[in-house]
Amino acid sequence: MVMAAALLAGALRRGRAGGGARYFAGESLRRLVSTLVVAEHEGGLVKPSSLSALAAAEAIAKENKVSLLLGGSGPTLHKAAQHAASSHPLVNEVLVADSDVFAHPLAEPWAELLRSVQQKGGYSHVIASSTSFGKNLLPRAAALLDVSPVTDVTAISEPRVFVRPIYAGNALCTVRYTGENPCMMSIRSTSFSPTTESMPETKVAPITQVDLSFLNEVSSRKSSWVNLTSQDTERPDLANACVVVTGGRGLKSAENFKLLEQLAEKLGAAVGATRAAVDAGYVPNELQVGQTGKIVAPELYIAFGVSGAIQHLAGMRDSKVIVAVNKDADAPIFQVADYGIVGDLFQVLGELLRKMPDKK
Ligand SMILES: Cc1cc2nc3c(=O)[nH]c(=O)nc-3n(C[C@H](O)[C@H](O)[C@H](O)COP(=O)(O)OP(=O)(O)OC[C@H]3O[C@@H](n4cnc5c(N)ncnc54)[C@H](O)[C@@H]3O)c2cc1C
Structure with missing residues (x-):
């Protein structure tokens, strides 16, 4: 269903393509756009990655009618719903699935929720961010709705024409979605900046409870929530941080990673960390940057003892300024680095720690 745009240009000119589906071009499609955005939230606020999904909805069409879907339970859900209601001028309504079933990022019940909301709302587009949760949820929900998702979208040129990276980010592919509604997509939040437009005070979207009767129809679930193990840290979230310091296998031990933490x-x-550092047990998996880890694009990315494998570059090459420290002058990381230091990382780290003042 997702095909290279050039291949479909001829078919689209004729107004039809593939299994008889009808396509609308330009203005007529823009008028029919309505989008359901999956909104992740934390501490009573919609997460920045979901605000980026709203920016993507705006890129689909300026007159897009957007519904934000939040799930969970308790006061933080309702606080986040209020935040959602005034988060973007395009938000038309906030849908709240208030149940413990959605309190955790379990993809199976969430996929059923998405199917149910989509079937009632008939949206033309469904957007989630390419977070761990979004990547888990979207394909499952797409399978239930019998459509193919378009993943990792980095740019939107028309309501159904998207740019996405392929070959670990070494090439960009323009694709046209030619399937039935909804067009389901995950977006790279680093490619869509949340709006800075201030909201008029009168523009607060209504908050509606989602009908959860579909939950009664599901007799048993194959997954259940056990617990969450996460680092207790005051440091910024890796996916949204302005500065990221990453260690690779060159750090050699979990103990040495503490030096990086001090910096x-x-x-x-x-x-952040490379997969080799994660696999060696130096740091937990949630710190992995790259094709199979987190995608980051901070203002400053400093890499210590990272070789620069394409799978790692896929997760950080859009960083604004890249600094690399590696003892091997031929390490591929230097091909993408703005500043490179060829030398022993422990010497450089030690010097930086000595010379840099503590953060106030
Ligand atoms: C399907 C697939 C998906 C993958 N996904 C990811 C991913 O998401 N993220 C990811 O990172 N990788 C991923 N990988 C793994 C990737 O291919 C590389 O193996 C990995 O990124 C290498 O990590 P590294 O740079 O830490 O280790 P290495 O390649 O071993 O590099 C270590 C570097 O440290 C330098 N060094 C050593 N000691 C010192 C010192 N004292 N001072 C200075 N420099 C020093 C060395 O010169 C070397 O360049 C994936 C691989 C596959 C096949």
Whole structure:
């Protein structure tokens, strides 16, 4: 259903393509756009990655009617719903699925929720961010709705024409979605900046409870929530941090990663890692940056002892300024680095820690 745009240009000119589906071009399609955005939230606020999904909805069409879907339970859900209601001028309504079933990022019940809301709302588009949760949820919900999702969208040129990276980010592919509604997509939040437009005080979207009767129809679930293990840290979230300091296998041990953490404290930075460092057990998986980890695009990315494999570059090459420290002058990381230091990382780290003042 997702095909290279050029291949479909001829079919679209004729107004039809593939299994007899009808396509609308330009203005007529823009008028029919309505979008359901999956909104992740934390501490009573919609997460920045979901605000980026709203920016993507705006890129689809300026007159897009957007519904934001939030799930969970308790006061933080309702606080987040209020935040959602005034988060973007395009938000038309906020849908709240108030149940413990949605309190955790379990993709199976969430996929059923998405199917139910989509079937009632008939949206032309459904957007989630390419977070761990979004990547888990979207394909399942798409399968239930019998459509193919378009993943990792980085740019939107028409309501159904998208740019997405392929080959670990080494090429960009323009695709046209030719399937039935909804067009389901995950977006890279680093490619869509949340709006800075201030909201008029009168523009607060209504908050509506979602009908959850579909939950009674599901007799048993194959998954259940056990617990969440996460680092207790005051440092910024890796996916949204302005500065990221990353360590690779060159750090050699979990103990040495503590040096990186000290530097991160001083810089107010998040700590990242390569997959090799994660696999070696130096740091937990949630710190992994790359094709199969988090995608980051901070103002400053400092890499210590990272070789620069394409799978790692896929997760950080859009960083504004890249600094690399590696003892091997031929390491591929230097091909994308703005500043490179060829030398022993422990010497450089030690010097930085000595010279840099503590963060106030
Ligand atoms: C399907 C697939 C998905 C993958 N997804 C990811 C992903 O999401 N993220 C990811 O990172 N990788 C991913 N990988 C793994 C990737 O291919 C590389 O193996 C990995 O990124 C290498 O990590 P590294 O740079 O830490 O280790 P290495 O390649 O071993 O590099 C270590 C570097 O440290 C330098 N070094 C060593 N000691 C010092 C010192 N004292 N001072 C200075 N420099 C030093 C060395 O010169 C070397 O360049 C994936 C691989 C596959 C096949």
